[in-house]
Amino acid sequence: MIAQPTVQKQLKSIVKLSPHAVLLHGRFGVGLASAAQELALQLTNKPSIVRISPDEKGSIKIKTIRELYSFTRTKQDEKLIIILDEADTMQAPAQNALLKLLEEPPEHVMFILTAHTPQILLPTILSRVQKVEILPISNKQTDLLLDSLAVKDAKKCLQLKYMAEGLPAELTRLAQNEDYFKERSASIKEARGFIQGTTYKKLITSYKIGNDREKAMDLLRDIAHIVEISLKQKPSSSLAGLLANIVFTQEKLLADGNIRTQLLKLSVS
Known part of the structure; x- marks a missing residue:
């Protein structure tokens, strides 16, 4: 994972302290999903990872959170890490159900939430998570990523750097998918x-x-x-x-x- 040094330091601190809930937030295209997965893998050698993502309508429903509540009450020997992708797509009822989980966290469970608009989340949820902002990468890191993606054309590099502006996930997708590049240009x-x-x-x-x-x-x-x-x-x-x-x-x-x-x-x- 490519990240700013300050972000890498914060994530290492998370691994060391292992709080019961973390919120990774940042701009679209900064790579929150990758950061969450990498963090989960670093937290334990043999993690049991459950990933919850928005449904086809683009949101995480209260039913899913209630099912998660029952699931986390099941006794397990190994640490359970639950990743809630795009937690900010939850409406108020689902957020309130999640709040109950965060208020009574089982010892073996850790939550990793991601959100591009964390201000949408309830203040009571924000107060119960350790927050890490995943920042855009530097120009030097962007150049290194472009090299690793084998982008050699100088004009294309400038276009990609302008369009992605330090967002590694977005930069990678733009470089590897020409149709997406044309769509984003339009x-x-x-x-x-x-x-x-x-x-x-x-x-x-x-x-x-x-x-x-x-x-x-x-x-x-x-x-x-x-x-x-x-x-x-x-x-x-x-x-x-x-x-x-x-x-x-x-x-x-x-x-x-x-x-x-x-x-x-x-x-x-």
Whole structure:
């Protein structure tokens, strides 16, 4: 696993202390799933690992958490590590059920949660987990990863570095999947058009993807990515305000808000 030195130090501390619950959080594409798997394997020589991921509708349901509660009460000789991928996709009922698990953790069980938007989780859950932010890798680490992926073309390297911006999982996927690279290039172009376009063009885009939550979230991530880069190059109060509005819209969509309504509000903000 490629990680910032500070992140590596934190993960080593987790392995040493072995708390009952950990939250790994970071941006989309930073490699939370890989980090969780690597951490689980380091925690014990012969771990029993259970991995819970969102269902086909994109969320972890309360039924799954209740089943997990019963499962963890079964006596086991070996340490049980439960990875909850994208824990921030749980709605309030599922989160409350998880909270009960975290409040009464069996001695042999450790939870590893991952979340790209940890602020969506209940404060009571956040207070019961040890948090580690998985940060983007450095430019030097990015160059080493590109070398390991056998990307030699200078122009392609620059494109990949701009699109992934230190996110190793995203960089790897872009480098290895040409169809995905083309898809992401088109998405970033659309996001740039949303930022620079007229209100009318923004409204058209909002109506076009107003029934697709995944595409809407992808668009918001791309817009945020471009705005963040622009802010680093030249701070601007208007861009900072746009970024705040984007984050607010993302939170509304994650909380199951109406897609088209939220995008329309962003278009005229």
